[in-house]
Amino acid sequence: MRSKSSANAAESAANRHPLIVFAGNPNAGKTTLFNALTGSSQKVGNYPGVTVERVSSEIKLNGQTVEFLDVPGLYSLDPVSEDERVAVGAIQGAPGFPRPDVMVVVIDASNFERNLYLFSMLAETQIPIVVALSMEDRYAEQGFTIDHDQLQALLGVEVISAAGGKNAEELKQAIWRCLQNPRSARIGPESTRETEITILQERLARQGADLTRKMISEELTNPTNRFDDAPEIAEAFARAREKISQAGKYSDPANISDRYKWSVTVEKQVTRGQPTSNLTLTDRIDRILIHRVFGLAIFIGLMYLVFFSIYTLARPVMDAIQGSFDWAGARISPSLAGVPIIQSLLVDGLLQGVGSVMVFLPQILILFFFIAMLEGTGYLSRAAFLMDRLLGWCGLNGRAFIPLLSSFACAVPGILAARVLPDQRSRLATILVAPLMSCSARLPVYLLLIGAFIEPSFGPYWAGLALFAMHLVGLAAAVPIVWFINKKMLKGNRLPFILELPPYEWPRWRDVWLAMYFRARVFVKTAGTIIVVMSVIIWGLTSFPNFNSPKQERLSGSYLASFGRALEPAFRPAGFDWRITTAILSAFPARETVVPSLGIIFRSESEDRAQLSESIKRATWPDGRKLISPATAIAIMVFFALCCQCMSTLAAIKRETNSLRWPLFVFTYMTVLAYISAVACQWAFGWIR
Amino acid sequence: MVAQAVMIPFDELKVGMHAKVVQFDRTNALTRLMEMGFTPGAEFTVLKVAPFGDPIEIDLRGYRLCIRKAEMEGVEIEIIR
CATH class of the missing domain: 1.10.287 (Helix Hairpins)
Known part of the structure; x- marks a missing residue:
């Protein structure tokens, strides 16, 4: 998925609305507070020149429009990661950033010392400050309260209680008072x-x-x-x-x-x-969740649950979406019967193409639901803790688990999420293998082929297991590759691994919902742009030059088919004929298009409107042998698991690494790896009948 | 009576040990660790060791922090109990 261009970088600096930045430690409850204050009126863009997301919102405050800006969480004004650099720039009003008029500093009461450490630095910027005190409820459970008046007196600024996003109105009024009558903190050298x-x-x-x-x-x-x-x-x-x-x-x-x-x-x-009990709820949960044995078992079980849910829960909704697109096509078709080119372009090209992408939406939503839940509860950091050694020996670290897990939804946000890695080396290594993670765009291929070839003969449990295995293929390939990249290709020093484990919390539904909403929005936008264009191009390549022939000849004589035929010998060792090859070629710009391509290629052969999976099951070689054996199905899936068929991913890598070298490298190694692995699968699984 | 503080290498820390940071080799790599509150004089308790022996989870200044024992060379600590 593309992120917005940084074209809106040079927003008019003059005549702007008052700028209120929200700063604080990671996990201090800043995003929850920001969401409570702004809701879905947020604008998600990019900071100039970098790909860190800029989340802002314009709201009315006592009749005046002000801009709220949520800067990335930071531990210090001496930044070590890209995220922190941006946060520091936004706070200090570095060149290219307007200087904030008021800063809301979110302080986690239950983590007071470290939050105050950051505050001591923020105070020295001399920007007027309002303190939003969060997590007081958690601190109270530990037996402590904070004397607000005393804190106000010591810091010299207004302190508002903001636990869990409550008191939004009171905080807004405090911001308003601070705008009217700016007060900066009285600490620093004096203190x-x-x-x-x-x-x-x-x-x-x-x-x-x-x-x-x-x-x-x-x-x-x-x-x-x-x-x-x-x-x-x-x-x-x-x-x-x-x-x-x-x-x-x-x-x-x-x-x-x-x-x-x-x-x-x-x-x-x-x-x-006074401290109450020594054992908090988090301690008790952690006894199990990061236990040496149970912890790992639960982690694996959870990951399986995530993928199993995607496989089973999304199905009915996907069918409904596909059905509604088919229905729309059937309704539109007759009225355009007089102009076959337009009819075909709209129904076979556009509707098919866009429909086949929208079908992913339920899966993307389910995946981001799980990621938001795991992140919101604090489990993601535990997973990073459990995984650190496994990822660490090859030069990644536990934190890389988060961008890698996101890459299972889509490599583009995953690559962006690699910003959380403070040291450049681990960051680059993570970016280079993120596209190997099995993104949700690969799912339709798995679902189609597992549904057609594995489930009927081996049953639903093997089908679920096969789906899980497909998601492990990329991960397994990533480990040796990242080891090699780290040892042989990357230079630069590494920072020590530092990871905070926040206390467990019930995720806030609003935060979960907003995370899902923004992901879905970006996804639908992509479907509305790249995919529409690609669908039309593929439609053109599969419909011409013989548009006026019957459907089957139209396709078998098309530009794309001739290209596929030319390449068939190269893909023969993997068991692919020209039709599969053609579908693969058509998917290089965006792998989302492969199922619609398969649809166009296989369905048009059988004139009845049978299901695609039935058509591909029936497809044969010219000599009458079944075209797709279980081994071939596995080879196709492994090819799709490992191949880099996504322009958006390559564009994201180019942007993040600021060089052409790395996207070219990724494209080359993945394509070669996919081809070799597909051939190997054909050999290794040939015995399955 | 004050117990005699014992200096130990970092990788001999066990779950449940309560220790104090004595001093650091002042390398830039560890500056961030200090900024997290791991300053000379700070006390911490070892809460957990990850499944494969590293990293470890410590309770530092009231929050939970994970660090790798393998990366703590040059950090002098003493056991309090």
Whole structure:
């Protein structure tokens, strides 16, 4: 699927609406809050020059239009990943980004120290801030509450409770107040000073010297000889002065410790309560879900459940969609009988083509439903934890599991999701194998062939297993390939693997629904553009030059068929005849088109409107042998599993790697691999009858 | 009475151990780890070891973080209990 071009990059900077950015740690509840405030009015675009999604929404605030912008989650203003770089750019108003007017900083109350670490950096941007405090309910379960007034006083900005996206109106009004009367936070070097004073005061108290904060502050500003006889104390003062002068510098290790000391000081002052029980719900769930044995078993079971659901649940809806397109075709056909070219173009070309793509929609929705659920509950990170060693030895890491899993829906969002990998090497390696994951566009081929050749003779359980196996083929091929790529082709240093496991949560239906909605929208848009064009082109290639002959001759004498025949000898070892070859060729721009192509090729031979699977089952070689044996069916499926038949994927790789070299590399290695594997399957499975 | 702190190599950490970061080799690679709150003086508890021995899950500053033992060379830690 294509993402929007970055043409809207240079949006008019002048005369723009006030810009409100939402910043915070990953997993702090930022997206939930953003969704609650904006709903489906979100616009999903791209940041200029990069492919990080820019999620924004224009809303009316007390009659004035303002723009809300959800920046990617970040841990620090010293970015390590593409996502973070963009987030930092958007926050700091780097060239190409308008400077925000107000920043809503989402702080996870149950993860206070680390969230406050980021806050200490955000505060120094001097952008007016409103704090949205999330996850207070979770913190309360652990036995703690946060004193809002005290926190407000310490940070110098308004603090609004925003647990689970509630209090949306109150937060909007706080944003409004901040726009009218901007308040930036009062921390940073000043607060480092405060922290140092506290530390010095405690230290002096231990040695029996009771100094007021004011006295210490004066001593820090104007050193006296008061502590000459206590060199340790004098030295402590000197160190404190040094730290204060250094405050405000990022990624200096000493500075990181300082910021954390500050955040601990704040936490101590605003937190009330006692820890309740040591074992939280998350601890108890994790005992099982990331258990050495059960954890892996459950993971595999879950993945099987996902694919089994796609196979079974989507079926009736798919049939309904296909049925409605067929019905529309049958209704339109007679009225155009006078102009056969237009009739054929509309019914056989456009309706067939678009219908065959829309048929995927239920599967895409189901898959994204599962991904959104797994992500929303926090399970995806556990899966990354379980998978890290398996993916790690060949140079990927557990995090790559997420882009790779997304690639099972579609490689394009998967390739985009590789941005979550902070180090460039793992990111590139992940991008290069993501297209091997069996995307949902391959599903119709599997469903068609498994339905026609495996299910009738071996039953539904083997059919489900075969479908699962087809999804493992690409994964199995990816491991040695990524190992090779990592060892022989990629350079650059790697960052350590760092992964946060957020507490488990019930996913919010609104977030799940929105994730599904946006994916589906992008998908339908693609169907409306590339696929329409491709359908017409394939229709043209299969209908001419003999348009006026009967259907069968029209096709067998078409441009595409002659091309397929020319290549048949090359595909013969895999057991493919010119018809299968033709279908494969027609699918190189977008594999979605293969089933409609098969439909045009095989159905037109049998004049009755039998089901496609019946037609391909009956197809024979010229000598009367069955065209597709189980081995050939497997060979076709494996070919489709491994071959790179997707222009959109190659375009995404080019964009993400900013070079032509990598998409060419991917195209070449996948095509060669697919061909060799198809031939091997024909040999290996020839015994199946 | 304060127990004697014992320095151990990172890969000898076991589930349930409570440890403290002593110091770091200051390489850039580990800066991000510090930014996650893994600073000298920070204490953590080992919660889980992944099925194949690495990575490990630790409780650090009230949240759960996964790191690879194999990548913690140059990090000095001591066992508290």
